[in-house]
Amino acid sequence: MQQEWEPGEAELDRLRQDALAHAADQGYPVVRSPEVTRRLELLWGISEPPTRGRKARIALADVVAAGVAVADRDGMEALSMRRVAGELVVGAMSLYTYVPGRAELVELMVDQVFGELELPAAGLGWREGLGTYARQTWRLYCRHPWLLQLNMWRGPLAPHVLDAQEAGLRTLAGTGLTAPEVVRTLALVDTVVQGTARADIAEDADRRVSGIEFDRYWESVSSFWTDYFDYSRYPTMARIYADGGFDATDDFEAALDRLLTVVELSLVAAGPTR
Incomplete structure (x- = not known):
C-alpha cells in the first residue's frame, strides 16, 4: 500500500512555483483571452x-x-x-x-x-487504485456514450475532470516510474478503457438494431470459413484458431487484468520504489 501524501502549505507553495517555472522553461506564456476566461x-x-x-x-x-x-x-x-x-x-x-x-x-x-465517478481513495495499492479508476471511467463512457464522440485529449480544464486525472496519476505516483512514465502509463489505461467502451457500445447498438446476438451473428456467417477462407494466405490466423485462441469470449475485466499485468511488468522493470 502506498503511503498517503498530504503536502502542507509550504510544500503546496513550492509545488506551484515549480510548476510555473517548468511552464516558463517549456516556453508556455500565460495567455488570457475574454473567451477562455x-x-x-x-x-x-x-x-x-x-x-x-x-x-x-x-x-x-x-x-x-x-x-x-x-x-x-x-x-x-x-x-x-x-x-x-x-x-x-x-x-x-x-x-x-x-x-x-x-x-x-x-x-x-x-x-x-x-462528477459521477467514484474515484479511488488515496493510499490504495496501485493495482487496486488503478483498477478502480479504469472500471469507473469505463462505466462512465458506457452510461454516456457521447463522451466518446469528443476529443477527450482536449478535455475541459474543469474540477471533476481534473479530479479524475489527479486520482489516476496518484495511483501510479511513488511506484518507481518516472513522472513521464506515470503520464504515459495512465494515457495507456485511458486509451484501452476508451477503446473497450467504444467496442462495447458499438456491439450493443448493432444488437439493438439487428436483433442478432454476437454469437448468432458469427454463426450466420460461418460458411465463410469453409467456402472462402484461404488457409495459405492466413496461416497464422488458422493456427491460432486451431489452438483455441478465439474460443474464449473476452470482456472488460479480462482485458483490464491483462492491462494491469502489463503495468506490473513495467514496474518490475523500473526497479524498487523510489
Whole structure:
C-alpha cells in the first residue's frame, strides 16, 4: 500500500512555483483571452448569470442537465441550443443568458458527468487504485456514450475532470516510474478503457438494431470459413484458431487484468520504489 501524501502549505507553495517555472522553461506564456476566461469562470463556478429583472425560471444546472439528457438520448450530433431549450420548454435565446454557446455547454456537460465517478481513495495499492479508476471511467463512457464522440485529449480544464486525472496519476505516483512514465502509463489505461467502451457500445447498438446476438451473428456467417477462407494466405490466423485462441469470449475485466499485468511488468522493470 502506498503511503498517503498530504503536502502542507509550504510544500503546496513550492509545488506551484515549480510548476510555473517548468511552464516558463517549456516556453508556455500565460495567455488570457475574454473567451477562455469566460469558459473557465463558468467551469469553476466563478461566473454567475445576471439576476436583475424577473426571477429566472431555470438555473445553469438545469441547462447542463438538459444538455446531458439530449446527448444521452440522441448523441452529440443532436445537441443544439434549440434542442436543449425545447427540453426545458424555454426560448432558445434565453439559454445564452447562462452559456455563451454550444461549445461551453459541452464542457459543462463533460464536467457534470465526470462528477459521477467514484474515484479511488488515496493510499490504495496501485493495482487496486488503478483498477478502480479504469472500471469507473469505463462505466462512465458506457452510461454516456457521447463522451466518446469528443476529443477527450482536449478535455475541459474543469474540477471533476481534473479530479479524475489527479486520482489516476496518484495511483501510479511513488511506484518507481518516472513522472513521464506515470503520464504515459495512465494515457495507456485511458486509451484501452476508451477503446473497450467504444467496442462495447458499438456491439450493443448493432444488437439493438439487428436483433442478432454476437454469437448468432458469427454463426450466420460461418460458411465463410469453409467456402472462402484461404488457409495459405492466413496461416497464422488458422493456427491460432486451431489452438483455441478465439474460443474464449473476452470482456472488460479480462482485458483490464491483462492491462494491469502489463503495468506490473513495467514496474518490475523500473526497479524498487523510489
